[in-house]
Amino acid sequence: QQQVKQSPQSLIVQKGGISIINCAYENTAFDYFPWYQQFPGKGPALLIAIRPDVSEKKEGRFTISFNKSAKQFSLHIMDSQPGDSATYFCAASDGSRLTFGEGTQLTVNP
Amino acid sequence: NAGVTQTPKFQVLKTGQSMTLQCAQDMNHEYMSWYRQDPGMGLRLIHYSVGAGITDQGEVPNGYNVSRSTTEDFPLRLLSAAPSQTSVYFCASINFGWTEAFFGQGTRLTVV
Numbered sequence: 001q002q003q004v005k006q007s008p009q010s011l012i013v014q015k016g017g018i019s020i021i022n023c024a025y026e027n028t029a030f031d032y033f034p035w036y037q038q039f040p041g042k043g044p045a046l047l048i049a050i051r052p053d054v055s056e057k058k059e060g061r062f063t064i065s066f067n068k069s070a071k072q073f074s075l076h077i078m079d080s081q082p083g084d085s086a087t088y089f090c091a092a093s094d095g096s097r098l099t100f101g102e103g104t105q106l107t108v109n110p
Numbered sequence: 111n112a113g114v115t116q117t118p119k120f121q122v123l124k125t126g127q128s129m130t131l132q133c134a135q136d137m138n139h140e141y142m143s144w145y146r147q148d149p150g151m152g153l154r155l156i157h158y159s160v161g162a163g164i165t166d167q168g169e170v171p172n173g174y175n176v177s178r179s180t181t182e183d184f185p186l187r188l189l190s191a192a193p194s195q196t197s198v199y200f201c202a203s204i205n206f207g208w209t210e211a212f213f214g215q216g217t218r219l220t221v222v
Contacts, residue, residue: 009150032208043114043200044153044212093208096160096179097168098143102152 003027006101013045013108019077021104021109023090026071030092035075036100037088047088066092080108113137116201116214123191123221131186131217133201141204142184143168144176146197147216153200159184191221 003005003083023033050057050064050073057064063076077084085108086107090101115134123129135142143158145168150202155168157179176192188195201214 034208034211036211041216043202043216045213046211049208069195095208096141096166097158098202098204098211099155099156099169100153101191102150 003099004101006090006104008104009102010105011107012039013080013106015080015082015108015110017080017108018046019106019108020074020082021088021090022072022074023092023101024070024072026090027092027094027099028071029094030099031095032063032093033066033073034093034098035062036089036091037105038089056097070088075110077106080106082108082110084108114201114203114212114214118216118217119215121217121219123188123219125191125193125221127191129191131188131199131201131219133184133203133214134182135203135212136182137203137210137212138181139203139206139210140181140206141202141208142178143202143204144174144184144186145156145161145169145200145202146153146195146196147200156186156199188209193221195219211215 035047036044038044038045048062062080066073088104117132144156145153157176159165199217204211
């Protein structure tokens with residue numbers, strides 16, 4: 001069973017637009033929520049992460065929004081660029097293991 | 111990826127053969143783990159370790175063995191390869207505070 005559910009499976013956005021990817025979790029023991037970016041043929045790379053004591057974290061064009069009561073978190077990519085085209089994974093950790101969502105393939109059209 | 115060396119990059123096995131995927135990190139990270147990546151299923155945790163001498167099962171451990179005799183190394187052993195183990199395998203190394211996370215470049219394994 002997938003403990004972290006991610007949507008959408010794929011997303012197409014125009015250059016300059018906002019990309020939004022959503023994740024939901026069930027395990028209340030999760031206390032660390034990272035997002036990873038993966039390009040074809042490469043391993044995932046840590047993009048941005050948040051802990052549940054804050055509701056939002058921003059790093060450049062990337063923002064995580066976190067809703068603890070709803071057990072949901074999302075990644076917003078502002079001013080999306082063709083170079084952002086990749087697969088994005090949300091994940092959650094309980095301090096010893098990292099569980100991933102199914103992934104979202106993002107395509108940013110020029 | 112910086113600090114995580116995963117070998118081999120490609121491997122073809124016959125059903126029933128065994129092999130070991132190697133993973134080494136030089137960052138003194140406590141956490142190491144193995145994932146398999148299949149289309150539409152994200153990365154699924156096979157085994158993980160929170161320190162030398164300590165290992166535990168993840169979501170899909172059957173058919174795989176691990177050991178962690180040193181902080182640096184975390185090999186994954188396929189005991190008797192099956193076509194269902196055809197996948198891309200990633201090793202990950204994470205520090206105690208979870209602020210650093212590095213993945214290896216992956217091993218594309220095909221079992222025929």
